[in-house]
Amino acid sequence: MNTNLVDNVSRLSSPRNAKTGLLASLKTLTASAVLFAATMSAPQFAMAEDGVMTTGLAVTDTEVTVGILHSLTGTMAISETGAQEAEKLAIKQINDMGGILGRQIKIIQEDGASDWPTFAEKSRKLLVRDKVAAVFGAWTSASRKAVLPVFEKENGLLYYPTFYEGLEQSKNVIYTGQEATQQILDGLNWVAKEKGAKTFYLIGSDYIWPRTSMKIARKHIENVLGGKVVGEQYKPLGDTQFGSVINKIRLKKPDVIYAAVVGGSNVAWFKQLKAAGITAQKQTLLTISVTEDEVLGIGGENLEGFYSIMKYFQSLDNPNNAAFVAQFKEMWGDDSVIGDVTQAAYLGPWLWKAAVEKAGSFDVDKVVAASEEGDIELKTAPEGYVKLHKNHHLWSKARVGKWNKDGQATVVYESELIEPDPFPAGYQ
Amino acid sequence: MGEYTYSELGSILAMQGFAGISLFSVLLLMALGLAIIFGQMGVINMAHGEFMAVGAYTTYFLSVLTEQYLPSLMPYYFIFAIVIAFLVAGVLGYLAEFALIRHLYKRPLDTLLATWGLSLIMQQSFRSIFGAREVSPTLPEWLLGSYQPTETIDIPLNGIFVLVLTGVVTLGVFYLLYKSSWGLRVRATTQNRVMSGAVGINTKKVDRYTFALGCGIAGIAGAAFTTIASTGPTTGSLYIVDTFMVVVFGGAASLFGTIVSAFTIAQTQSILEFFISGSMAKVYTLFALVLILMFKPEGLFASKVRR
Numbered sequence: 001m002n003t004n005l006v007d008n009v010s011r012l013s014s015p016r017n018a019k020t021g022l023l024a025s026l027k028t029l030t031a032s033a034v035l036f037a038a039t040m041s042a043p044q045f046a047m048a049e050d051g052v053m054t055t056g057l058a059v060t061d062t063e064v065t066v067g068i069l070h071s072l073t074g075t076m077a078i079s080e081t082g083a084q085e086a087e088k089l090a091i092k093q094i095n096d097m098g099g100i101l102g103r104q105i106k107i108i109q110e111d112g113a114s115d116w117p118t119f120a121e122k123s124r125k126l127l128v129r130d131k132v133a134a135v136f137g138a139w140t141s142a143s144r145k146a147v148l149p150v151f152e153k154e155n156g157l158l159y160y161p162t163f164y165e166g167l168e169q170s171k172n173v174i175y176t177g178q179e180a181t182q183q184i185l186d187g188l189n190w191v192a193k194e195k196g197a198k199t200f201y202l203i204g205s206d207y208i209w210p211r212t213s214m215k216i217a218r219k220h221i222e223n224v225l226g227g228k229v230v231g232e233q234y235k236p237l238g239d240t241q242f243g244s245v246i247n248k249i250r251l252k253k254p255d256v257i258y259a260a261v262v263g264g265s266n267v268a269w270f271k272q273l274k275a276a277g278i279t280a281q282k283q284t285l286l287t288i289s290v291t292e293d294e295v296l297g298i299g300g301e302n303l304e305g306f307y308s309i310m311k312y313f314q315s316l317d318n319p320n321n322a323a324f325v326a327q328f329k330e331m332w333g334d335d336s337v338i339g340d341v342t343q344a345a346y347l348g349p350w351l352w353k354a355a356v357e358k359a360g361s362f363d364v365d366k367v368v369a370a371s372e373e374g375d376i377e378l379k380t381a382p383e384g385y386v387k388l389h390k391n392h393h394l395w396s397k398a399r400v401g402k403w404n405k406d407g408q409a410t411v412v413y414e415s416e417l418i419e420p421d422p423f424p425a426g427y428q
Numbered sequence: 429m430g431e432y433t434y435s436e437l438g439s440i441l442a443m444q445g446f447a448g449i450s451l452f453s454v455l456l457l458m459a460l461g462l463a464i465i466f467g468q469m470g471v472i473n474m475a476h477g478e479f480m481a482v483g484a485y486t487t488y489f490l491s492v493l494t495e496q497y498l499p500s501l502m503p504y505y506f507i508f509a510i511v512i513a514f515l516v517a518g519v520l521g522y523l524a525e526f527a528l529i530r531h532l533y534k535r536p537l538d539t540l541l542a543t544w545g546l547s548l549i550m551q552q553s554f555r556s557i558f559g560a561r562e563v564s565p566t567l568p569e570w571l572l573g574s575y576q577p578t579e580t581i582d583i584p585l586n587g588i589f590v591l592v593l594t595g596v597v598t599l600g601v602f603y604l605l606y607k608s609s610w611g612l613r614v615r616a617t618t619q620n621r622v623m624s625g626a627v628g629i630n631t632k633k634v635d636r637y638t639f640a641l642g643c644g645i646a647g648i649a650g651a652a653f654t655t656i657a658s659t660g661p662t663t664g665s666l667y668i669v670d671t672f673m674v675v676v677f678g679g680a681a682s683l684f685g686t687i688v689s690a691f692t693i694a695q696t697q698s699i700l701e702f703f704i705s706g707s708m709a710k711v712y713t714l715f716a717l718v719l720i721l722m723f724k725p726e727g728l729f730a731s732k733v734r735r
Binding site: 072074081234240244247251264271272276296297298299 | 443444566572576582584587655657658661662666698702
C-alpha cells in the first residue's frame with residue numbers, strides 16, 4: 001500500500017509534467033503522511049513487564065490514563081462542576097500517595113456540555129481513541145443512559161456518582177450514588193412519619209430520572225403509605241416559568257410538595273415559590289434533587305426550612321468529613337461547597353484504586369470481578385462508611401437535611417446502613 | 429380538585445390572571461428591543477439574547493461590587509443597575525453596529541450568520557469572565573416576597589416590578605419613536621432610506637443609535653430577569669426563540685403588534701398551562717401560532733408600506 005503511493009508520485013514527477021512546484025509539495029506531503037500513519041499505528045504504550053494489564057488500555061510502566069466526563073457548560077454545569085473537582089482531588093491525593101500499582105494517574109477531561117449525544121460521543125472518544133482505563137463521569141440519568149451502550153460495547157468502566165432511580169445494573173458501571181430505595185422511599189417514609197403527610201404533590205424536570213422516580217414514589221405513596229397523590233407536573237430542563245404550577249399547587253393544598261427539579265431550573269423554582277409566599281412555615285417541601293451545589297445558585301434564604309434527602313451533607317460531623325472538607329477547600333477555594341454528588345464522585349477513584357489493587361491489574365474484566373466480591377469497603381469515606389455491594393452499588397445511609405439561610409443543612413434524620421436494591425419487588 | 433371555597437377559587441383565578449400578565453410583561457420587555465431592531469431596521473439579530481445576558485451579568489457584577497464595597501447601598505443599587513445595564517448593553521450594541529452590522533445591511537441572511545457568530549463569541553466571553561456556572565445577584569429586600577391584598581391572594585413583588593418596568597419602558601419607546609424628532613428620523617429612514625438621506629438625515633448615525641437602543645432595551649430586560657431566574661452563559665439562547673416568535677407574530681414593523689402578540693401568546697399559554705401540563709400548553713400555543721402565521725404570514729399587524 002505504501003509503495004503504491006510512492007510509485008504514483010514518482011510517475012507524476014516525469015519530465016512531461018511541468019508543475020514541479022506542485023509536485024515537490026505533493027511528494028513531501030505524501031512522505032509525511034506515510035510517516036505520520038506509520039507512527040500512529042505503532043503501539044503507543046509498552047507492555048508492562050509484570051503483565052499488569054492485558055487489554056489494550058493506556059497503561060505504561062509509570063502512568064495510567066483515566067477519563068473525566070462531566071458538563072462544564074450548559075444548564076447542568078451548576079451541578080456537575082463539583083463532581084469533577086472532587087474526582088480531581090481524589091486522583092491528586094492518590095498520586096501523592098504513590099499512585100496505583102506504582103503508576104501515576106493521568107487525566108483526560110472532556111465536556112459533556114449538558115447535551116446527551118455529546119456525552120455519548122465523548123465517551124466513545126475516551127474509550128476508543130484514548131483507551132482510558134476507567135471513566136469517572138455522567139451526572140443525569142439521561143447522560144448515563146446515553147453513554148451506557150458505548151461502555152457496554154467497548155467494555156469500558158464507568159464510575160457514576162449521582163443518586164438515581166435504580167432499575168439498572170450494568171457490568172460496566174459502578175454506581176457510587178444512591179438508588180431509589182436508599183433515597184426516594186426512605187424520604188417518603190420519613191415525611192409520612194414525621195409530618196404525618198397524607199397528600200403529596202409531585203413535581204420534577206421532564207426526563208427519565210424525575211419521571212421514573214415519581215413513578216416509584218407514587219407506587220410507594222399509594223400502596224405502602226396509604227396516601228394520595230394530588231398532582232403531578234413536569235417542566236422541561238432549563239425552564240424558568242413556574243407561576244402556573246405554583247398556582248395549581250396552591251389550589252390542591254398538599255401536605256408535602258415532593259420535588260425533583262434538576263439543575264439550573266431550581267433557581268427559578270425556589271425564587272418563585274418564595275415570591276409567591278410559599279415558605280417553610282406554611283408548606284412542607286422535600287426535594288430529592290437539591291444539594292449544596294444548587295443551593296449556592298438558589299440562595300440559602302430562598303430555601304430556608306425546606307428539606308433534602310441525601311446520603312451526604314457538607315455539615316456532617318465526623319472526622320473523615322472534617323478532613324475532606326478542609327482538603328477540598330484547600331484545592332478549590334474557601335468558598336467551595338460540597339454536595340452529595342460531589343462526595344459520591346470523590347469515592348469513585350478510591351473504589352477503583354481498591355479494586356485494581358485487589359485484582360492486581362487494570363484490566364476492566366478483572367477489576368469488575370474484584371469489585372463484585374462484595375468486600376471492598378472505604379472506612380475513610382466522608383459520609384462515614386461505605387461498602388461496595390456485588391450488585392455494583394454502595395451500602396450507605398440516608399439522611400434528611402433541613403436547609404439554613406447560610407446554604408448549609410442541619411441533619412435532622414439519619415438511617416441505618418441501607419442495602420442497595422436496584423430492582424425492588426413491586427416497583428417495576 | 430381539593431376542598432376549596434368560591435372565594436379561594438376566585439383568589440386562585442386572580443393569581444393565575446396575574447401570572448398571565450406577568451408572562452406578558454416578560455415577553456414584551458424581551459420583544460421590544462428586537463421589534464426595534466428587526467422591525468424597524470430589518471436586521472435579524474441572533475445575538476439579542478446575549479445582549480439580555482449582558483444586562484443580567486451587569487446587574488450581577490454591580491450586586492457583587494455593592495456587597496463588597498458599599499453594603500449600605502444594597503437596597504438602592506438595583507435601580508442604578510438597570511440604568512447601567514441599559515447603558516452597557518447600548519454601548520456594546522453601538523460598537524457591534526459599527527464594527528459588524530453596518531457592512532451587512534444589504535445582506536439580511538448574512539446578518540443572521542454574523543450575529544449568530546457574535547452570540548457565540550459573547551457566550552464564550554461570559555464563560556471566561558464569569559465562569560460556566562449560573563449566577564444570581566443578591567436582590568434587595570423590597571423585591572422579595574409577595575404583596576397580599578387579601579388573606580389568600582399572594583402577588584409576587586418581582587412580578588409587579590417587572591410589570592411596572594415594562595410599562596415605563598414601553599411608554600418611553602412609544603414617546604421616543606412617535607413624539608420626538610429623533611423618532612421622526614428613525615421612522616423616515618425605515619420607510620424610505622434614500623429619500624431620508626436626500627433631505628439631510630444622517631441615516632448611518634440613525635441606524636447606529638437605533639441598534640444601540642434596541643440592545644439597551646435588551647439589557648434592561650436582562651436586568652429585570654435576574655429577579656425571576658439565574659443567569660448563565662447560555663441563558664440568552666433560552667429567550668431568543670420566544671422573542672422572535674413574539675415579534676414575527678405581531679407583525680415585524682409594528683410596535684403595537686408586538687404588544688398585542690405578546691399579550692395573546694402569554695395569556696393563551698398561561699391559561700392552557702393551568703388546565704393541562706406545562707409542555708403540552710406550549711405545544712398547543714405554538715401550533716395555533718403556526719396556523720395563524722400560515723394564513724397571515726406578515727403577522728397580526730402588517731405595515732402597509734410599499735417597498
